[in-house]
Amino acid sequence: MKKTHQLLSAALLMMSLSSVAAEVIEGTNYQSPSCGCCKGWVKHMNDNGFDIKMTFENNLHPIKQANGIHPEYASCHTAKIQGYVFEGHVPAQDIKRFLAEKPANLKGLAVAGMPMGSPGMEYNDQKMPYDVVAFDQDGNTVVWASHHQPQTP
Numbered sequence: 001m002k003k004t005h006q007l008l009s010a011a012l013l014m015m016s017l018s019s020v021a022a023e024v025i026e027g028t029n030y031q032s033p034s035c036g037c038c039k040g041w042v043k044h045m046n047d048n049g050f051d052i053k054m055t056f057e058n059n060l061h062p063i064k065q066a067n068g069i070h071p072e073y074a075s076c077h078t079a080k081i082q083g084y085v086f087e088g089h090v091p092a093q094d095i096k097r098f099l100a101e102k103p104a105n106l107k108g109l110a111v112a113g114m115p116m117g118s119p120g121m122e123y124n125d126q127k128m129p130y131d132v133v134a135f136d137q138d139g140n141t142v143v144w145a146s147h148h149q150p151q152t153p
Contacts, residue, residue, distance in 0.1 A: 024051045025099065027081030030063045031056060038077040041089055041120030045079075048092035052079065070139045073110040084108045089118035094132045094145045106134045109144055118147070 027045075031038035033056040045052045057063060063078050067085045075088025082099055085108030098109055109132050111118055117127025129148040133141040 023049075025049060025081060025096075026051045026053075027079050027086075028053050028055055029077055029079040030060060031077035032058070032060065035076055037089070037114060037120040039120075040122070041077065044119035045092050045095075049096075050081070050092065052081075068107055068135070068137060068139060069110065070135070073112040073133055073135065073141060075111060076114060086110070088112065089114060089120050090132055091119050091145075091147065098134070098144065103134070106136055109134055110141075 027050060029038065029042050029045075029052050031042075031054060039054070042052045042054055060076075060078060064074055064087070067078060067080070067087075069078060069085070069087050073087060077088065079086040081095065084098065084106075086095055087108065087110035089111045090109045094109060098106075111130055111132055113130075114121050115128050115130035116123055118130055129146070131143050132145040132147070134144040135141045
């Protein structure tokens with residue numbers, strides 16, 4: 001009986017720990033219905049512990065404007081996660097760090113354009129360097145993370 005109780009306790013502990021570790025971060029991605037790279041980014045996010053729903057829009061300009069996305073760091077899709085805005089092909093690891101730190105003075109992160117090799121923009125082994133910028137309510141930016149391909153000797 002004691003052994004059964006210990007096994008049951010251990011199983012319950014494992015279940016509770018796995019449910020905490022497996023907490024899913026939900027969000028919505030606004031994208032064009034015909035954009036394949038946006039779907040690739042959503043897959044990257046979902047593969048990394050997020051549950052990102054896709055909302056298809058033919059005109060994303062009003063969404064970008066309403067969320068303070070300036071043209072100089074705009075991309076093809078805009079996501080809302082936990083009240084923050086994530087523009088373009090921002091890697092999941094950078095978003096997780098941002099959400100963990102919850103910077104009060106920042107509105108979100110952005111990757112301008114569609115850099116080759118960023119999540120959703122994979123093509124063979126081709127990669128180009130790009131920065132992830134954090135932006136505030138006024139559109140001011142600061143580099144949050146840099147992603148550069150390794151140099152070949």
